[in-house]
Amino acid sequence: MRVIILCDMEGISCIETWEQVNSGTAFYQESRKLYTDEMNAAVRGARAAGAHEVIVVDCHGAGGGYTFKSFLPERLELGAEYVFGYPWARYITPFEQGCDAILFVGAHAMAGTPNGVLCHTVSSESWHNAWINDTLVGESGILAAVAGCWDVPAIFVSGDDVTCQEVRTLLGAEVVTAPVKIGLGRFSARSMAPKDACALIEMRVAQALSMRNWPKPYKARAPVTFKVELATPDRVHDFMGRTGVRIEGPRMVSSTADTFWQAWDQFWYHH
Numbered sequence: 111m112r113v114i115i116l117c118d119m120e121g122i123s124c125i126e127t128w129e130q131v132n133s134g135t136a137f138y139q140e141s142r143k144l145y146t147d148e149m150n151a152a153v154r155g156a157r158a159a160g161a162h163e164v165i166v167v168d169c170h171g172a173g174g175g176y177t178f179k180s181f182l183p184e185r186l187e188l189g190a191e192y193v194f195g196y197p198w199a200r201y202i203t204p205f206e207q208g209c210d211a212i213l214f215v216g217a218h219a220m221a222g223t224p225n226g227v228l229c230h231t232v233s234s235e236s237w238h239n240a241w242i243n244d245t246l247v248g249e250s251g252i253l254a255a256v257a258g259c260w261d262v263p264a265i266f267v268s269g270d271d272v273t274c275q276e277v278r279t280l281l282g283a284e285v286v287t288a289p290v291k292i293g294l295g296r297f298s299a300r301s302m303a304p305k306d307a308c309a310l311i312e313m314r315v316a317q318a319l320s321m322r323n324w325p326k327p328y329k330a331r332a333p334v335t336f337k338v339e340l341a342t343p344d345r346v347h348d349f350m351g352r353t354g355v356r357i358e359g360p361r362m363v364s365s366t367a368d369t370f371w372q373a374w375d376q377f378w379y380h381h
Contacts, residue, residue: 111210112163113156113319114262115190116253117149119170119180120218120228121269123290123307126299131228133176142182144304145170145216148268148290150187151308152215155315157189164190165204169253170216198232199253199378202371205260211324212257213315217269219276220248225293227270238361239339242330242370250277251328252374258327259371265325266318268311270299282325286318329370336373337364352376 119131122144130141149166156164171177179194186192193201219226221238231237231248240247242255250273254264266286267277274287290307291299302310318324340346340361349355349363354376356364365377 111159111161111319112165112204112208113161114204114209114212114257115149115152115156115164115166116169116212116214117145117152117166117181118214118216118218118249119145119172120230121216121273121290122148123301123304124299126227126291126297126301128228131170131172133172133174133180138172138176142180143185145180146182146185147304147308148311149181149215150185151312152213152266152268152315153187153190155312156213156319158312159316159319161210161319165193166190167193167196167201169198169249171198197378199249199256199374202256202260205257205262209257209260209262211263211265211319212253213318214250214253214264214267214269214277215311217250217267217273217277218248219270219273219293220246220251223248223272223276225270225295226272227291227293227296227299229296233341236341236345237338238341241335241337243335245280245330247280248273248276251280254281254328255330255370256374258329259369261327261329263324263327266315268307268314281328284323284325286314286321288314332368333366334368334370334373335364335366336370336377337362338377349377 268288291301
């Protein structure tokens with residue numbers, strides 16, 4: 111069984127401010143340990159459930175030299191492989207080779223979610239909302255849609271309570287959740303003790319992979335349109351001239367293709 115663990119920092123227990131997740135602060139360094147430990151717990155759970163190959167992707171854009179490199183290398187769990195420094199939502203090699211499931215650790219809610227701790231979608235400064243066809247999605251939805259192009263289901267999520275509910279609402283009640291904190295606002299939460307959060311994640315990941323009562327892969331109906339409402343009109347200039355991408359309005363851009371991956375590939379251009 112090959113499993114991909116996609117990790118973000120905002121959904122980790124005891125994290126609730128930007129200073130904890132952005133590089134260059136003392137808070138960030140201590141939060142890296144919290145982040146690494148919850149990810150390690152997921153690796154242990156996957157291995158306990160029989161996963162022979164576990165690939166962990168750091169999906170947190172911390173800024174500077176730490177972007178997609180927030181895990182503490184000396185603390186990494188044995189028995190897994192780790193992807194650092196790869197552009198967000200672009201690493202598809204395991205899907206192409208054949209993959210059983212993806213797991214979300216440390217996920218956060220989409221932009222505008224009441225009591226969603228550090229809620230945003232892709233960029234807290236650049237984006238307001240995103241849709242796949244007519245469905246409003248956050249980062250977990252985008253990642254699930256990428257995996258769904260290769261028939262890979264998203265089966266587990268940890269994060270705050272509203273994030274867990276967001277993912278289950280989108281993907282199905284079969285998604286196993288590990289709510290490690292309750293949002294009390296965008297910058298406040300009632301969190302589990304880190305060791306308790308790790309124990310919950312390890313147990314629930316093992317449960318999710320063992321039960322095999324998995325939700326269906328998230329496959330958007332073709333033709334697929336990915337649409338983003340940008341924060342300010344000047345952001346539109348970044349998307350001009352991209353093949354398959356349309357400027358829909360002063361702050362609205364869209365990309366349409368036969369599959370979500372094609373639409374995303376046109377839109378999330380990194381060449």
